[in-house]
Amino acid sequence: MIKRYCSVLLVSFFLLIQAGLLSAGALDDAVRRGVLKVGTTPNYVPFEMLDKQGLIVGFEIDLLRAMSRALGVELELVAVPYTELLPGLTAKKFDLIGSGMTVTQERNLKLNFSDSFIVVGQTVLLHPRLAGTVSSIEDLDEAGYRIAVIEGTTGEAAARRFVGAAQLISLSSPEEGVRQVVQGEADAFIHDAPYNLIAMSRPQNSALLTLEQPFTFEPLAFGVKKGDYDSLNWINHFLNQIAQDGTYDSLHDKWFTDTAWLAEIE
Incomplete structure (x- = not known):
């Protein structure tokens, strides 16, 4: 009986160790x-x-x-x-x-x-041709606008929620999103505020406009x-x-x- 009891304890001990290892963070x-x-x-x-x-x-x-x-x-x-x-x-x-x-x-x-x-929050970079036309995120919610976003990001989700009437262009990198707006292939780019702020500081993007106030809380x-x-x-x-x-x-x-x-x- 004692041997059997000790054997049960030993098996239980090793099972607990194994379970601990399996559940380790x-x-x-x-x-x-x-x-x-x-x-x-x-x-x-x-x-x-x-x-x-x-x-x-x-x-x-x-x-x-x-x-x-x-x-x-x-x-x-x-x-x-x-x-x-x-x-x-x-x-x-x-x-x-x-x-x-x-x-x-x-x-x-x-x-x-x-x-x-x-x-952080989402902000908008705009092509210069939209000066005086777009002053808020709501102004972009029209079928004629092309909005660049990054696939799988909260920027894409925010665009679908706030400018669902516009044509969304899903891209793989924010650099490409900014480039498309600079070259006029997209009207606007929606992305996180820190990235857009730094993108605006680069000479090749100096002509872009921005809606600086974030429209989401993230x-x-x-x-x-x-x-x-x-x-x-x-x-x-x-x-x-x-x-x-x-x-x-x-x-x-x-x-x-x-x-x-x-x-x-x-």
Whole structure:
């Protein structure tokens, strides 16, 4: 009886260990591996983008580097198209998503979001021919207008909601969206405010007009697999810590106040 009882305890012990390993969070896996793998789409200035050496840099990337240092691991960035971020997370190709992803109810059904690390909104870039004609997002809600958007983004969703009567042109990169407006192939481009603000500062885009006031409210956050609450708890505490110790403000100033980094970007 004693031997049988001990055997049951031993089996139960190993089953508990196995269950614990199976339910371990993505950050626990990263610590064991020594590498934090993050899925990102490096075309969202100034959050994640390629510099002239082909390295992925940006505000969110610096947050992720600070996160990996706090975990005591290396950071590995896995570059994928934006539409492949959610499937990649589900397939465990990376531990979390760090790619300027807006928290939406629809996305929240497929993954869990951390606390927001910044709030942005959608703005509009206009071709100069619309000067005096378009002064608000509502003015673009007509069948004759061609509006460039980026496929799979909240900019595309916002365009469908606010200017559904217009013809939408779904593209794969914001650079292409701006180019189409500059060359007159599209009347307007809808995208996140930080990107559009920086795009307007480039000489080749200086003739464009802008509706500067964002017409949506969009918190950006990191995404993890559904149910990975241990990782969420750690990330949220990390965000709170860097907000308190000045790290966040320093990085925010680097990318949103100082513009020296523009010279290093393609």
